[in-house]
Amino acid sequence: MSLLSVRDLTVKFAMRDQTVTALNGISFDLAKGERLGIVGESGAGKSITGFSLMNLLSRPGYIDTGKILFEGEDVVQMNDKRLRNLRGNRMAMIFQDPMVTLNPVLTIGQQMIETLMAHRKLSHEEARQIAIVKLREVYIPSPEERLEQYPHELSGGMRQRIIIAIALLLDPQLIIADEPTTALDVTIQADIMELMLELCQSNQVGLILITHDLGVVSQMTERTLVMYAGRIIEAGRTREIINDPQHPYTQGLINALPQQTVPGQRLKQIPGNMPGLASIPEGCAFNPRCKYATDLCRSRIPEIVHYGEVEVACHEVQRLNSDEDRQEARA
């Protein structure tokens, strides 16, 4: 049985004058200890997917239909008490910006110890000892002193390590990391990623890594979902998706990487912008930006189907793989 099984998840936002669909029929599975990347542009629904898994959407967003089976139990149906037991305990989350994630008026110790004591019957001192052990695991120097400090006394990288330590406090089955290094210096980004990889592997923790950085995905994850305008458009093993992307959007993303371009040349960008949730075009949401789009693409939403090693939602994937087009796409 898989650790996490998401089926047909649809999330809507009730705005003042209309209701928009932010996630549309998302389905995927995650095995125990597996690391999954979710990539896509801003607004594709990556973060909303992450928050939905914990049932943490705040108004006006809500889960409309679908199931999120975590260890066999549907997160969507859980009552508040079950949800509290889930959050931070069996499923932990690492937020994007460590500068605003920790509460500025509480010490690191308070914020770690409260998490432990919310889920386990521990004395304050026992909780403190666990916190110190976990801070050591994320290579925080002199953890006893850190516990007495406030967030503003620590650097961004240090804070994100502490947030990783908090995520690991209760030995969860799954960690959801929502762009955990976007707000950090490039030099620290690699350290944090390496640390997360190491800890996930050694503790057999499942990881869902939400990012727009394909390089990070290829380094950190075993499988990848590519999202566009609230749908999964390509899914499969990370190696396959990076080396042999099938969907024109994924191809565009990979071609846009600086490594794919000769120095001095312009980066190959995908023309246009992702549509807003209120104005998703008919048919395949990507069709206005896609050079292979046909009338079919403009009228019918493609199903996600197995194609070779991956799953892909594209009407034209067959034609795309015929030799000449293939060459063109690769150019």
Place this chain on the structure above:
Amino acid sequence: MFAYLAKRVIQAVAVMFVISLIAFAIQGNLGDPLRELVGQSVSEEVRQQLRDEMGLNDSFVTQYLRFAGNALQGDLGTSYFFKEPALDVILKKLPATLELVFGATLIIVGFSVPLGVYTAIKPDSILSRIIMGLSIIGISIPVFLTAILMIFVFSVEYGWFPSYGRGDTVHVWGYWETNFATADGWLHIILPSIALASIMLPLFVRLIRAEMMEVLQSEYVKYAKAKGINPWRIYFVHALKNTLLPVITVGGVQIGTMVAYTILTETVFQWPGMGFMFLEAVNRVDTPLIVAYLIVVGFIFVVTNTIVDLIYGLVNPTVNIARMGA
């Protein structure tokens, strides 16, 4: 710590200097003190002589320096009416006013936090809407009208509370006269306290609500939820502490303002405090008493604000008082 304190004290002294200058400047524009002091039968020559003796013909600077020098030694002049040192007159009235402000503060603190937090957590509930509606009414009605309405309803119609005065008071520590030692004293202070609180309380409910709603949208509150923390702990530890930081700053200034508002409340309730005394002093053109009142109220303002700044430093870890002052 010391550097910070020293800086605050220097600021306070500068503010007091300006206040004393303004208060003193008012003195010269409130009419001729001799007209109050001597009868009409005194000849112009004697008047001139008296002016010379009293130093009224000296330059403004000389007069101010003399005034400031005396003030520093605790001498704010002598009340024309009471024939006593003005400061003594005020200090006798001070306990009544401070107890009234204290009563109002208790009401404000006791009600604004729960009401503010509740209306922030449940903004759409009917009770929240009622509270917010009442708060608008509270802010809009002037203090003296609230006071008169309350006297009409609770003293005249129902006779539950007395309508004027302090009632039975008890002297403690030899000097301080308190309302809080007898049941009659309690009865007397309730209506004036509510009247004085009637503008500040709704203001604070709205302030706490607005701050709290903003804090509840913050990342760290979302993160606390993601850690599975109990909602009550999120509201009262994670959110409220952050909410109170700006509230403390505003609150400190408002306590000073409340001392000034007591003029209205005390007058309506015939409360024998500083505010009532001030109004009487104005009627009697008791210039030294007016000036002394302005200086004492200014002093209370400066002291409360300084204390509030220090408390803010203690509550907000990002302001480190020990290391500040550079």
